Amino acid sequence: MSIRGEIKKIALIANTNKAKAVNVMEQVCNYLDDKRKDYILEEASAGLLERRVKSQVYERLVDFADIVIVFGGDGTFLKAARTFAASDVPILGINLGQLGFLTDIEVEMLEDGLDKLLAGKYQIEERMILEGRVIRSKQLVSRLIAINDLVLTKGPFSRIIKLETFIDGEYITTYPGDGLIIACPTGSTAYSLSAGGPIVNPKMKSLIITPICPHTLNSRSIVTTEDEEIVVKVDADHSEVMLTVDGQESFPILSDDIIKINKSNLVAKMIKLEGYNFYKILRNRLHNNRF
Structure with a gap:
């Protein structure tokens, strides 16, 4: 998979009703700080953190970012995909839910997934709307x-x-x-x-x-x-x-x-990291009875 252009600024959106959201978002912020990457949080998501971070209202996040990362399940991802469908900004999901057919990174593989993202080891899939x-x-x-x-x-x-x-x-x-x-x-x-x-x-x-x-x-x-x-x-x-x-x-x-x-x-632009395969995810969901 070819290396893509450098990601300069990242927008972060969390499902504020998910118990894991604070810890996972804190991990991602620390990771991006270590990599000296610029990022901005959606206002309600920023309110979950104890430290001060740059924030913006939900609908305007894509004016300040190259990509959007959402923390939640498929529902959180769907809302973001509809909201930003008219933009060229692709979306990556970190799965805090159950099924996670749309989200691409599992929490236990968080750092590995972010490494692939910043290394440009991903593709952008355009999904029908x-x-x-x-x-x-x-x-x-x-x-x-x-x-x-x-x-x-x-x-x-x-x-x-x-x-x-x-x-x-x-x-x-x-x-x-x-x-x-x-x-x-x-x-x-x-x-x-x-x-x-x-x-x-x-x-x-x-x-x-x-x-x-x-x-x-x-x-x-x-x-x-x-x-x-x-x-x-x-x-x-x-x-x-x-x-x-x-x-x-x-x-x-x-x-x-x-x-x-x-x-x-319109199309929904979704980031799919190196190693993503729809049938692999399908097999895992079927075997784990996660339907």
Whole structure:
């Protein structure tokens, strides 16, 4: 793996709800001090440390950094990837969570991983992003982007919803059930997997449609090409239907709303250190029962 250009300034973001975050972030700050590297912390993350450090508000970190390092699980990584999707700044994750499909450094290999980073022994993978548009009475009422998935769910009611689904204008089927997951390959190991969807190499360019608890015997996941548009029309007799982004943000959906989902023009830039292999991580997660 070739050596890349020197990293001059690093932004650090921690999940402040993780118990390990303070110690791990302190280790990284000490490491960067020893290497005489300039770094800046997100404001809330800086507040975890007892010493004074340079800090900045979350959204402006990429104005001051060449890369972003996040401390947390996949959820912390997803938020950063969405926030900085329009920038050219890549993201590296240090895993403080359970699964860690998106994060690249385990805590026990922290210094080794940072050594590779500063030596330029990494690649930047560009991951596909989804864009969802909510159309209500022929008007665009919301535009959302997702790194993992966009999920239509019925809400707390036990009544099913019906989701009339089209691919590139061709009617496919109407899914009666609890909802529908539209994922990109990066999100194939998230909610889609738990709902019975396929595992897809994240370097692929495709969309994955997976029904949630379908009230039918013949519903299966469908994998489309990256250039096809998925359109879903909602039929529900209650007002608690939600469109959820990466399990973190949501938008209320009404009956007769139309959701259009495409590949976004944006990409998520993820740092993958020397030795990273998707199938290696997959094998470790499967063997360790960490799904």
